[in-house]
Amino acid sequence: MRQVDDDRLMAFVGKVIGDWGALASAPLVVLGDKLGLYRAMTDGTPVTAADLAATTGTHERYVREWLAANSASGYFSYDGDGRYHLEPEQAVALTDESSPMCVLGGFEAFTSAIQVEPRLAEAFRSGAGVGWGEQHPGLFHGTARFFRPGYAANLVDNWLPALNGVTAKLESGAKVADIGCGFGHSTTMMADAFPNSTFTGFDPHGPSIEAASKAAAESGKAHHVDFKVGTAKDFPGTGYDLVTFFDCLHDMGDPEGALAHTLSALAPDGTAMIVEPFANDDVAENLNPLGRLFYSASTLICTPASLSEEVGTALGAQAGEARTADIARMAGFSRFRRATETPFNLVYEARP
Ligand SMILES: C[S@@+](CC[C@H](N)C(=O)[O-])C[C@H]1O[C@@H](n2cnc3c(N)ncnc32)[C@H](O)[C@@H]1O
Numbered sequence: 547m548r549q550v551d552d553d554r555l556m557a558f559v560g561k562v563i564g565d566w567g568a569l570a571s572a573p574l575v576v577l578g579d580k581l582g583l584y585r586a587m588t589d590g591t592p593v594t595a596a597d598l599a600a601t602t603g604t605h606e607r608y609v610r611e612w613l614a615a616n617s618a619s620g621y622f623s624y625d626g627d628g629r630y631h632l633e634p635e636q637a638v639a640l641t642d643e644s645s646p647m648c649v650l651g652g653f654e655a656f657t658s659a660i661q662v663e664p665r666l667a668e669a670f671r672s673g674a675g676v677g678w679g680e681q682h683p684g685l686f687h688g689t690a691r692f693f694r695p696g697y698a699a700n701l702v703d704n705w706l707p708a709l710n711g712v713t714a715k716l717e718s719g720a721k722v723a724d725i726g727c728g729f730g731h732s733t734t735m736m737a738d739a740f741p742n743s744t745f746t747g748f749d750p751h752g753p754s755i756e757a758a759s760k761a762a763a764e765s766g767k768a769h770h771v772d773f774k775v776g777t778a779k780d781f782p783g784t785g786y787d788l789v790t791f792f793d794c795l796h797d798m799g800d801p802e803g804a805l806a807h808t809l810s811a812l813a814p815d816g817t818a819m820i821v822e823p824f825a826n827d828d829v830a831e832n833l834n835p836l837g838r839l840f841y842s843a844s845t846l847i848c849t850p851a852s853l854s855e856e857v858g859t860a861l862g863a864q865a866g867e868a869r870t871a872d873i874a875r876m877a878g879f880s881r882f883r884r885a886t887e888t889p890f891n892l893v894y895e896a897r898p
Pocket residue numbers: 678689690693725726727728729730732748749750751754776777778779791792793794797798799851855
């Protein structure tokens with residue numbers, strides 16, 4: 547039996563209690579979002595459970611417990627006498643979907659993702675995959691919400707301009723495919739910014755393509771944007787000036803095959819833009835809070851998704867630049883570089 551240091555054991559269990567709290571309180575954020583509880587508190591006026599229940603059409607006894615739990619999490623401030631208020635920063639993060647700091651999508655996505663656990667236990671034993679489309683439906687909506695703020699803050703203003711000559715082509719009129727587009731937020735953001743260009747979003751997941759098409763139709767904007775069911779290895783068309791992959795290459799079973807097909811679909815001077823979660827090449831350098839999040843999501847979602855598809859490369863969400871560059875070169879791209887980055891994403895440019 548190895549010697550146990552009681553102080554280190556206590557410190558470790560103390561850390562785990564914090565993690566239990568995060569786990570147990572995560573569904574409370576989803577409830578607060580769904581029921582409009584946070585939105586009813588955005589102006590910062592201190593409220594009691596009775597006030598909040600009355601304005602949101604909810605039951606006071608539930609709301610009282612929810613307010614106390616959120617306060618213990620540090621999501622509200624407690625003013626005493628059963629009154630709570632949202633600080634302006636908490637209000638932005640918990641209610642403002644247009645802010646790059648909005649955190650709601652992550653709660654929806656990750657509380658949905660943990661529901662795959664019983665299937666994963668079996669998959670760990672058998673090595674079988676769990677396809678993207680087999681996940682809880684909340685994951686699809688939540689993932690789109692999770693990524694959208696970062697794309698809104700960076701895609702048009704920073705990421706596209708970091709690519710060689712791409713913005714000029716988009717301004718004058720380019721043909722673009724957005725692969726693994728999910729709910730299509732990246733596709734419509736680009737279409738809104740570049741009305742002379744034509745955009746098609748492809749994804750094998752039918753319900754996501756339906757959601758993307760519906761949102762584009764309801765936006766009332768006359769952009770040249772279309773959504774079609776298709777995989778990265780069979781999307782139709784040639785002569786694309788730009789083919790984009792937003793946080794999806796590593797989810798694919800055959801990223802090399804996907805990039806090889808992309809190369810054959812690109813115009814001779816076209817560009818592939820590959821946006822991946824931020825990662826360093828060495829595991830040891832990813833052992834931090836963001837790496838924890840991405841490795842965990844990768845274990846629950848991305849790795850099983852890739853293993854469910856042909857080839858089953860299972861790059862993982864923390865593949866890093868060196869491994870991604872290898873895949874692009876094996877697919878036939880001669881030029882590959884990190885065009886830019888944010889704390890959350892690496893943006894690569896691959897060219898024929
Ligand atoms: C993490 S989601 C990202 C979705 C979207 N790009 C976004 O940023 O919100 C990964 C997407 O990859 C798609 N995907 C999985 N395998 C694929 C494949 N072989 N070809 C194209 N898309 C694929 C999934 O259906 C899913 O929509």
